[in-house]
Structure formats: structure tokens, C-alpha cells
Amino acid sequence: MIASGTISEIRCLLEEGTLSQRSIAARLGVSRGTVSAVALGKRPDHEARRRLRGEDxxxxxxxxxxxxxxxxxxxxxxxxxxxxxxxxxxx
Ligand SMILES: [Zn+2]
Known part of the structure; x- marks a missing residue:
């Protein structure tokens, strides 16, 4: 499983817009599919959401x-x- 921190890091880098999805994947050691899923919003940050709601x-x-x-x-x-x-x- 990918850590919640990694997901938000992917999101940050995507928002910066300076790195390609491929570079982000290589830098964080995740698959390009993961980066792409985050980019498309298909990778909701369940863990962070739970934390916000206090469900953790x-x-x-x-x-x-x-x-x-x-x-x-x-x-x-x-x-x-x-x-x-x-x-x-x-x-
Ligand atoms: Zn303590």
C-alpha cells in the first residue's frame, strides 16, 4: 500500500507542474499508473480523509x-x- 504522505507528495508535485508524471513516479518510487491515478483524482487519499474526520x-x-x-x-x-x-x- 502506498503511504498517505506519498499520495499528497504526488499531488504537490503535480500541482507544481514542473515535473512530468513519469519523473514524479521515478522520484517517489511509485508506478506511473499511480501518479496518473492521482492526477485524475482516481486515487482518493482515504487515510487523510479519515484523519480529518477523526476516524483514525x-x-x-x-x-x-x-x-x-x-x-x-x-x-x-x-x-x-x-x-x-x-x-x-x-x-
Ligand atoms: Zn504520547
């Missing part, structure tokens, strides 16, 4: 562990870090 929130569960990002002892995934990143995304 996985309820924390299990044994508390040390969060690698904030260092708190929390059930993973770390809700504090999730909320912080949600705020940074402007919600």
Missing part, C-alpha cells in the same frame, strides 16, 4: 506503556499525542 482514533487499550512521543505512561495509542496532533492540524 483508535481507542487506547491494553497495558500502559511509555509513549515514544511524549514519554507519558499511557495505553497505546497515546491519546494525548493524538489530540495534540489533531490540534496542530487545526481543529
Amino acid at each position: 482514533l483508535i481507542p487506547p487499550r491494553g497495558v500502559p506503556r511509555r509513549c515514544p512521543e511524549c514519554g507519558r505512561r499511557v495505553q497505546m495509542p497515546c491519546l494525548a499525542c493524538y489530540l495534540q496532533s489533531a490540534r496542530q492540524r487545526g481543529r
